[in-house]
Amino acid sequence: MTLIRAQGLTKTYVTGEVEVPAVKGVDFTINAKSFVAFVGPSGSGKSTLLNMIGCLDHPTGGRLSVLDTDVSTLNRRSAANFRGQHIGFVFQDFNLIPILTVYENVEYPLIMVQDWPEQTRRKQVMRLLDAVGMSAQAGKRPDQISGGQKQRVAVARALATNAQLVLADEPTANLDHDTAYRVIELMKKMRDELGTTFVFSTHDPKIMGEAEVVYTLEDGKLRAPSLKSEAAHA
Amino acid sequence: MLNLLKIAVRNLARFRRRTLLTSTLITLGIVAVLLFIATAGSFKAMMISQFTDAVLGHLEVHRKGYVASIDTLPLNLNMQPQMVKKIEQVLGSMDEVEAYSERVKLGAMFSNFTETASIRINGIDPQKEIAATPLLPGRIIDGSKEGAVLKPGEILIPTLLARGMKVKVGDTIVLVATNRDGSVNAKTFLVRAIMESITGPSGRDGYIHIDDARTLLRMAQPEISEIAIRLKDPAQLEQAYAKLNQELSGMLNKENKPVLEVHTWASLSPFSNIANMIDVLTVFIKIMLVSIVLISVMNVMVMAVYERIREIGMISAIGTPPRRILSLFLTEGLVLGVGGTALGTVISLAVIYALNIWKIKFNFGQQQGLLLSPAISAADIAIIAGTVVLIALLASLQPAWKASRMDPVKALGHV
Numbered sequence: 290m291t292l293i294r295a296q297g298l299t300k301t302y303v304t305g306e307v308e309v310p311a312v313k314g315v316d317f318t319i320n321a322k323s324f325v326a327f328v329g330p331s332g333s334g335k336s337t338l339l340n341m342i343g344c345l346d347h348p349t350g351g352r353l354s355v356l357d358t359d360v361s362t363l364n365r366r367s368a369a370n371f372r373g374q375h376i377g378f379v380f381q382d383f384n385l386i387p388i389l390t391v392y393e394n395v396e397y398p399l400i401m402v403q404d405w406p407e408q409t410r411r412k413q414v415m416r417l418l419d420a421v422g423m424s425a426q427a428g429k430r431p432d433q434i435s436g437g438q439k440q441r442v443a444v445a446r447a448l449a450t451n452a453q454l455v456l457a458d459e460p461t462a463n464l465d466h467d468t469a470y471r472v473i474e475l476m477k478k479m480r481d482e483l484g485t486t487f488v489f490s491t492h493d494p495k496i497m498g499e500a501e502v503v504y505t506l507e508d509g510k511l512r513a514p515s516l517k518s519e520a521a522h523a
Numbered sequence: 524m525l526n527l528l529k530i531a532v533r534n535l536a537r538f539r540r541r542t543l544l545t546s547t548l549i550t551l552g553i554v555a556v557l558l559f560i561a562t563a564g565s566f567k568a569m570m571i572s573q574f575t576d577a578v579l580g581h582l583e584v585h586r587k588g589y590v591a592s593i594d595t596l597p598l599n600l601n602m603q604p605q606m607v608k609k610i611e612q613v614l615g616s617m618d619e620v621e622a623y624s625e626r627v628k629l630g631a632m633f634s635n636f637t638e639t640a641s642i643r644i645n646g647i648d649p650q651k652e653i654a655a656t657p658l659l660p661g662r663i664i665d666g667s668k669e670g671a672v673l674k675p676g677e678i679l680i681p682t683l684l685a686r687g688m689k690v691k692v693g694d695t696i697v698l699v700a701t702n703r704d705g706s707v708n709a710k711t712f713l714v715r716a717i718m719e720s721i722t723g724p725s726g727r728d729g730y731i732h733i734d735d736a737r738t739l740l741r742m743a744q745p746e747i748s749e750i751a752i753r754l755k756d757p758a759q760l761e762q763a764y765a766k767l768n769q770e771l772s773g774m775l776n777k778e779n780k781p782v783l784e785v786h787t788w789a790s791l792s793p794f795s796n797i798a799n800m801i802d803v804l805t806v807f808i809k810i811m812l813v814s815i816v817l818i819s820v821m822n823v824m825v826m827a828v829y830e831r832i833r834e835i836g837m838i839s840a841i842g843t844p845p846r847r848i849l850s851l852f853l854t855e856g857l858v859l860g861v862g863g864t865a866l867g868t869v870i871s872l873a874v875i876y877a878l879n880i881w882k883i884k885f886n887f888g889q890q891q892g893l894l895l896s897p898a899i900s901a902a903d904i905a906i907i908a909g910t911v912v913l914i915a916l917l918a919s920l921q922p923a924w925k926a927s928r929m930d931p932v933k934a935l936g937h938v
Contacts (some may be wrong), residue, residue, distance in 0.1 A: 345932050347841055366845065373842020380935065388533045400526045401843045401851075446841075447776040 292356060292454060292486050293342055299350030300337050308414070311337040313509040318490060323455070323479050326500030327490045333506040335490035336458050342488065343376055344368040344457045356453060372397040373402040377447030377503060379457035379476075379489075383439040385431040385446075392418065392427040395445045403450050417445040420482065423476055437468035444475060448485060455479075457489035461496050473499045527847075531854035534827070541826070543625060545819045549911065552812040553867025554874070556907055559808050561875050561897035564800045569893065570794055571757075577658035578721055578728075580624070580751030580787045582767060584610055587776075587784050589748070590791070596628045596643065598703040601746035606774065606782065610750060613770045619763040622654035622754040624868040625737040625789075626874060628748040631700040633680075633729070635688050642684060643728045644698065646736020649673045655753045658732075666716025672730075677715035679730040685717045698731070698872055702740040710739050760787055810906070813914050820856050820918035827855065828881040828922040835926050835935025845927040852923030860915025864908045875899060 300312040312334045319325050327335045340346035341353055341360075345368075348361045356375055363371055372378075385394045395414045399405040405413065418424040421441040426434055434442070440460060447455045457476065461469030473496055476487050491497050505512040534543045575581050589600040602610070607625060614620050627646035632639050645652075650673050653659055660668045664682060673679060678698070680690065690696060692714050699709040712731060720727045737745060754763050768785045776782045789795035828835065838848060875897045883895045 323591060339526070339932045340932050352657075369839065369842050369844055371842070372840065373844070376842070378840050380837065380840075382833070383834060384935075386834060386837075389530075397838075398841050398843075400530075401847055402841055450842075 290321045291318050292321040292323075293317075293488075294354045295342075295351065296353075297351035298338075298341065298348050298353055300334070300341060301349045301417060302344065306370045311509055312341070312348075312506075315506075315509075315511040317504055317511060317514070319486065321486055322480065323486055323502045324477055324499075325486070325488045326503045327488070327499045327506055327508035328492060328503055329379075330492060334509040335506055338417050338506065339456050339488065339490055340457050340468060342454075344372050373398070373450065375453050375456040377450065377485075378453035379440065379443045379447050379460045381459040381462045383431070383436070383443050383463075385439055385442060387431050390428050390430055390439045391423055391434065391442050394431070394442055395449050398446060414445075417448055418442075420448075420479065421445045435468075436464050437472060440468075440472045441463060443474060444472070444479060448479060448483060451483075452485060454486045454488065457487065459490055459492075461491060461493060463497065466495065468492075468497055469493065470499075527854050528858070531832045531851060531858050533616070534831075534851075534855055536857060538823075538827070538830075541605070541823060542859065545823045545859055546866065548819045549816055549817045549860065549863025549915075550867040551871065552774070552815045553864055553907065553911060555872050556808050556812045557868065557871035557899055557904065558874060558897070560805060560903055560907075561871070561899040562878070562895060563805060564899070564903075565803050565895060567798050569896070571788070571798060572720060573658065574722060574792050574794060575656075575753075575757065575788045577656055577662055579791055580655050581754045581757055581788055581793060582752040582764060583786050583788075584750040584752070584767070584771065585748070585784055587780070587782055590784065590786060596748070598632045598740065598746075598748075600625070600701075601748050602750075602783070603746060604744050607745075607750070609774060610771065610783070613767065614750075614752065617754070617766060617770075619754050619759045619766070621753045622651065623750050623752045624648065624651040624655035625747040626652075626749050626751060627733055627740070627742075627746065628728075629700050629740060631739070633684065633697040634697040634699065635690050635694065636697070638682060638688055638775065639699075640688060642680070642698070644700075644736065644920060645728050645730050646733040647673070647730055648733050652730075652751075655751045656762065657753075662718045662721065663716040664719045666714075668716070673715060673732055675732040675734055677732070678712035679716050679718050680714060681720050681727040681729060682717050683720055684729070685714075690714055690717075698739060700739050702742070704741075706741065708739055708741055710735060734754060766898045801836055809910070812907075813910065816860065816911050816914045817918045820859055820915045821922070823859065824852060824856050824919045824922035826928045828852065831926075832929070832934050832937040835929050836931045836937065839929060839931040840935060848929075849927035852926050853919050856915050856919025856923070857912065860912045863915075864911045868904060868908060871899070 295315055295317050297314045297316060297444050298312055299314050302309045303313055329335050335510055341348050342355060342365055344360045349356060386397065389397065394412055395417055396410055399410045399413065415424060418427055421444055423438060423441050426438060433437055461472055477499065479485060479491065480487050497503050502514050504514050555649060586600045586602050589597065614623050624647060627645050631642055631644050633642040653672065660672050694714045695711055696714060697709050697711050699707060701707050754760060764785060764787050771783045772781050774782050878897050884892045885895055
């Protein structure tokens with residue numbers, strides 16, 4: 290089943306009178322429950338592409354369908370609603386809220402985005418913290434845990450609302466290689482357990498090797514997708 | 524809502540010192556305003572009560588032109604008995620009127636047989652006068668306050684005159700007065716009591732019985748110089764003034780012009796200017812409080828948004844509806860306002876309570892040892908608290924709106 294379909298997807302930034310094309314008419318599809326990486330050098334358009342898939346940014350051309358919804362036409366409020374219902378995010382800098390505990394950070398979207406009743410909320414948060422191996426640190430604040438643990442919490446938060454798609458922009462960029470590898474393994478494990486589609490961007494060749502499908506971006510253009518074995522040698 | 528409140532409180536606790544400073548500023552502002560309103564309001568109410576309940580009454584009726592020449596106490600502008608009768612009929616029909624007292628006012632020479640001085644005299648019916656100005660007996664500082672404060676043949680004299688002329692209670696003095704025809708008459712009086720002087724018009728007048736005043740002035744008819752009126756509820760002053768004015772405006776002279784004039788205490792007493800000044804000061808202090816709250820809360824909220832741009836980007840990216848982001852920041856402003864207001868109100872009430880226990884006294888003009896009894900109404904507290912909370916909300920609106928409209932991509936990329 291196709292989860293994401295892009296046709297002639299374009300994004301051009303306009304700064305004053307200067308037009309800067311970031312994504313130049315790319316076509317791709319991503320199936321549900323897949324584990325996909327967008328790779329490429331800095332400035333190749335990876336983040337722009339993820340932002341458009343995540344309804345954080347609008348394409349300037351082409352069509353983009355996510356979960357059978359044409360997200361290029363969504364207004365600000367509808368886009369926020371769509372993200373809240375269907376998409377989870379993992380960020381490079383973790384972006385945990387420093388005043389909240391690990392538990393509360395995972396609980397946050399269930400309060401602010403979806404109004405879950407307290408009992409159900411508690412079950413969901415504890416289940417996810419167990420799944421990412423952070424239940425023992427539930428009462429700690431972000432400044433009391435390591436970078437890898439923070440990203441585990443971020444993954445749990447992204448999955449809290451039962452998102453069908455998790456987008457992770459450079460989720461391992463701020464982690465050492467071993468920790469990065471374990472975070473990617475965790476994401477893959479969550480995909481296997483929950484059936485969530487994970488799409489992430491990276492420029493680390495060893496990390497990209499963990500993806501099942503790898504899309505390589507160069508100067509805003511997409512090369513044909515490669516299989517896991519090819520990507521590992523890229 | 525409770526969760527939002529909890530998160531808002533945690534966010535405020537994030538910058539504890541800044542939150543504490545802003546709350547303290549709001550608290551101090553509230554304390555300053557409530558204490559000012561309580562003390563200034565108490566002072567104003569007490570002084571107004573002194574004037575209205577001891578001397579002026581709430582309203583006064585005079586013959587047209589009398590007040591303009593009141594310094595000379597013109598006898599030719601007294602009200603004739605027919606006029607007085609009609610006025611009494613009108614006053615008797617007004618529900619707002621509690622009591623009234625007719626007075627004959629005159630200027631006289633006061634002699635203790637060795638020295639003379641000028642004195643302004645009110646000829647009064649003691650029972651009516653006490654009903655219209657119930658604090659009159661309270662002004663007696665030497666002499667009997669029992670029964671009628673005055674009998675025919677007795678005089679109440681102001682303390683400054685008694686001191687200057689070395690006159691004591693029980694002494695005999697002479698009043699010499701000129702009547703409207705220019706003939707001079709004199710009468711001896713027994714000093715019944717010495718009265719405390721009050722700042723303002725008629726505050727240093729002496730009192731004799733109205734019959735003695737008419738005898739001294741050799742009045743052929745029972746004329747009246749003024750009628751002092753006491754209202755059941757001082758809050759009805761404007762209403763009663765308008766009603767009485769309308770009723771009396773029908774009494775016309777030969778030139779078809781109104782023959783009488785009605786004045787409120789405020790137009791007769793210079794203290795009304797001080798009272799107005801207190802009101803202006805109160806408004807000014809309220810404006811200052813509003814400015815303090817507006818600037819401090821806005822400053823905190825602008826900083827809160829600026830320092831949390833990436834966080835706002837994250838909560839926006841994960842799908843938090845813009846209205847909820849708006850609510851979050853508005854709640855933070857609201858908590859600041861409500862916290863500061865609640866604390867300020869509690870402190871103010873405690874201080875007002877303490878001031879009433881300590882019984883602080885002060886002097887005003889000739890009046891010594893006036894007791895300050897600060898008090899504040901629930902309505903005043905509600906208005907001030909409501910205004911502060913509303914202003915705190917308004918001050919948060921712009922930063923909250925900005926946060927809710929923030930582009931998540933730009934916010935997440937903010938350094």
